[in-house]
Amino acid sequence: MNRRIAFRNARLIDPATGLDVKGGLLVENGRIADIGPRLFNDAEPNDPEVIDARGLVLAPGLIDACVHTGEPGAEHRETLASASDAAAAGGVTTMVVMPSTNPVIDEPSLVDFLLRRASATAKVRVAPVAALTKGRLGETMTEIGLLREAGAVAFSDGERTVANSRVLRRALAYAATFDALVMGHAEDPELTAGTSATESEFATRLGLPAAPAIAEAIIVARDLALIELTGARYHFAQISTRAALELIVAAKQRGLPVTCGVAAHHVILNELDVGSYYTFRKVTPPLRSEADRAAMAEGVASGAIDLLVSSHEPQGADTKRQPFAAAAAGTVGLETLLPTALSVHHNGADLATVLRAVTATPAKLLGLPGGTLAKGAPADLVLFDEGEPFVVEADKLHSRARNTAFEGRRFQGRARMTFVGGECVFKRN
Amino acid sequence: MTSAPPLPILKTSHLLGIEGLSPDEITALLDLADSYVVQNQAADKKTALLKGRTLINLFFEASTRTQSSFELAGKRLGADVMNMAVKTSSVSKGETLIDTASTLNAMRPDMLVVRHENAGAAELLSRKLTCSVINAGDGAHEHPTQALLDALTIRRRLGGFENRIVAICGDILHSRVARSNLRLLAMMGARVRLVAPRTLLPADADRFGVEVCTDMREGLKDADIVMMLRLQLERMGGAFIPSSREYFRFYGLDREKLAYAKPGALVMHPGPMNRGVEIASDIADDVEVSLIGEQVEMGVAARMAVLDALSRSVPCKSDSRGHA
Numbered sequence: 001m002n003r004r005i006a007f008r009n010a011r012l013i014d015p016a017t018g019l020d021v022k023g024g025l026l027v028e029n030g031r032i033a034d035i036g037p038r039l040f041n042d043a044e045p046n047d048p049e050v051i052d053a054r055g056l057v058l059a060p061g062l063i064d065a066c067v068h069t070g071e072p073g074a075e076h077r078e079t080l081a082s083a084s085d086a087a088a089a090g091g092v093t094t095m096v097v098m099p100s101t102n103p104v105i106d107e108p109s110l111v112d113f114l115l116r117r118a119s120a121t122a123k124v125r126v127a128p129v130a131a132l133t134k135g136r137l138g139e140t141m142t143e144i145g146l147l148r149e150a151g152a153v154a155f156s157d158g159e160r161t162v163a164n165s166r167v168l169r170r171a172l173a174y175a176a177t178f179d180a181l182v183m184g185h186a187e188d189p190e191l192t193a194g195t196s197a198t199e200s201e202f203a204t205r206l207g208l209p210a211a212p213a214i215a216e217a218i219i220v221a222r223d224l225a226l227i228e229l230t231g232a233r234y235h236f237a238q239i240s241t242r243a244a245l246e247l248i249v250a251a252k253q254r255g256l257p258v259t260c261g262v263a264a265h266h267v268i269l270n271e272l273d274v275g276s277y278y279t280f281r282k283v284t285p286p287l288r289s290e291a292d293r294a295a296m297a298e299g300v301a302s303g304a305i306d307l308l309v310s311s312h313e314p315q316g317a318d319t320k321r322q323p324f325a326a327a328a329a330g331t332v333g334l335e336t337l338l339p340t341a342l343s344v345h346h347n348g349a350d351l352a353t354v355l356r357a358v359t360a361t362p363a364k365l366l367g368l369p370g371g372t373l374a375k376g377a378p379a380d381l382v383l384f385d386e387g388e389p390f391v392v393e394a395d396k397l398h399s400r401a402r403n404t405a406f407e408g409r410r411f412q413g414r415a416r417m418t419f420v421g422g423e424c425v426f427k428r429n
Numbered sequence: 430m431t432s433a434p435p436l437p438i439l440k441t442s443h444l445l446g447i448e449g450l451s452p453d454e455i456t457a458l459l460d461l462a463d464s465y466v467v468q469n470q471a472a473d474k475k476t477a478l479l480k481g482r483t484l485i486n487l488f489f490e491a492s493t494r495t496q497s498s499f500e501l502a503g504k505r506l507g508a509d510v511m512n513m514a515v516k517t518s519s520v521s522k523g524e525t526l527i528d529t530a531s532t533l534n535a536m537r538p539d540m541l542v543v544r545h546e547n548a549g550a551a552e553l554l555s556r557k558l559t560c561s562v563i564n565a566g567d568g569a570h571e572h573p574t575q576a577l578l579d580a581l582t583i584r585r586r587l588g589g590f591e592n593r594i595v596a597i598c599g600d601i602l603h604s605r606v607a608r609s610n611l612r613l614l615a616m617m618g619a620r621v622r623l624v625a626p627r628t629l630l631p632a633d634a635d636r637f638g639v640e641v642c643t644d645m646r647e648g649l650k651d652a653d654i655v656m657m658l659r660l661q662l663e664r665m666g667g668a669f670i671p672s673s674r675e676y677f678r679f680y681g682l683d684r685e686k687l688a689y690a691k692p693g694a695l696v697m698h699p700g701p702m703n704r705g706v707e708i709a710s711d712i713a714d715d716v717e718v719s720l721i722g723e724q725v726e727m728g729v730a731a732r733m734a735v736l737d738a739l740s741r742s743v744p745c746k747s748d749s750r751g752h753a
Contacts, residue, residue, distance in 0.1 A: 200632055200633060201633035201636045204608075204631040204632050204633055205448070205608075206548055207549075207568050207569035207570030207608060208549075208569075209569070212632075276552055277548070318525065321525070321527050321557075322553075323526060323545060323548065323550040323553055323567075323568075324547065325547045326526075
């Protein structure tokens, strides 16, 4: 197949190369064949498919580095296919899927299963993360070498902190042998046991069992010490407090191989958004104070926080229609990731910086193709109007699960068209 | 003779907490409760006010006084009362709270009294059901009828709340009674003090417009009312205090500590008591200072007032945005 698509008059933004110009881009055989300010400037290009992108931004498709689907084990909530519908509608061209499924992705054959299911059913790329310890039980490390060969891009116990420092130390040292990336979750398991909110006046008013916000920084400090000891490449999948960010920034300055991400809801929402026990806003870690939320938004704006993720977590009425403490945590987010990045931009951040956190940086960190508009790269693209206003409506989401924490929120900017390997996988009418 | 329909008292058709009520609504409820105290002391305690109405008690946590108090309140107003025994129901077969409540709701009760271990349970039901929901305790959130009966007891003894000092002592952290009481008492003009060791004080307790003390001598100084709370040993996931005897030594109410309070100060306890842990038996049993028996009596009257008031309210639809 030699299919060609020509984009004209687009604002081309590629954080990986620092490109930000008006111009054209040519897709050929699923790859970016040419790009430049003068491309297609004068003459109509000689191509069957021409997309006039006047007023729109053409950027690398988003890489969402923290996605949970229900496959395998909870397909009634979300499958790779249904999550990929949401991803495509959100401009996300690669979903990095977490191993917290049933069964847990802790065997090479399960990584293989995921990749096969993804290529057969999903319309965007899927990059699997394998468990760091068997069954995510925090006891025995997984076959990191074999899992890597099978296609795992990183190792993580998902939203579980490895409580045992001895186990983590060995897993990190072993992972460092293979230069494998470990993704950690920072919540002190004992301090947070049985809690569902951040300790504060508000949680006290609601009578919710709550844990102090420092439950995060405590684990960040421990993990940083173990990274220093073992030299493992380590990524905090989603931090939510200023205290944690400051520790990580200081560690980076000392030269530690550490990065961090933040979930969109920790950038947009604070603890007060729980309102009168809105279970759709119950997340892990819990929503934080306004000061911490602002620190997260600043971190994305300045680039101090490396990645912005959706932490897409499908839940159903059975798990959410419960009293707050008994309800499951998590929000869907694939369709609100780009709008969240753009909201940080609309509040003053440089557009290329916020896009870097969802394109170039995750590609580099996880060793993924894409995340750039460079010649020869896969044509994973998103075309969006950065100013288009819209209101999030759960009924109109493309995922099977509709548990969005952003119901009724106003955003500016969302995907118009999404391309994976040069194929259009989404077009907004 | 036909009388005019009674005036509405509450703006909503549910009683989920003290938060959301106005001082006027509380005063009206207490006035109404006063009339039921009189009715309950008569030989014929029954009226037909709620004749034909159905009240269901749905208690997910064990309760003696609250459940029987609601049952009597309903029956004395002429309602049909059903008690759901959760231990023998489908709840123990894995049915969710909402499904259980929806099933009961489909039987068209007029009022559902619910107690649940999780904060927000009553609020959740109020959004999903068509009947009036009365919160009889949800986690560590609220227990509004307890606060109303305590307020009724205090008002009848002291005449009012303005500038009275109420010391709420003990396990504030796990206590919905403390949260409802401090909201109500502070709103009605009383000075509220919370007295507890730091492990049993919730985060930012000082932001509730109350004084916070960790010492009984300081906390009880000049208090008109000393309200002791039960040490909720069943909710203590970790060790909050080293031992019952140490707790009693520093925070248990005995004659010596009661002497710090204003002479003639009165003692309250929502029950059930842990004698010798938070309160000495001789104080609990001393009718000169203890209002504990009176609180139980006021409980029935206060709950009759609540049922009466809610029966006058029109059911309302609430916004369910952001909810499952």
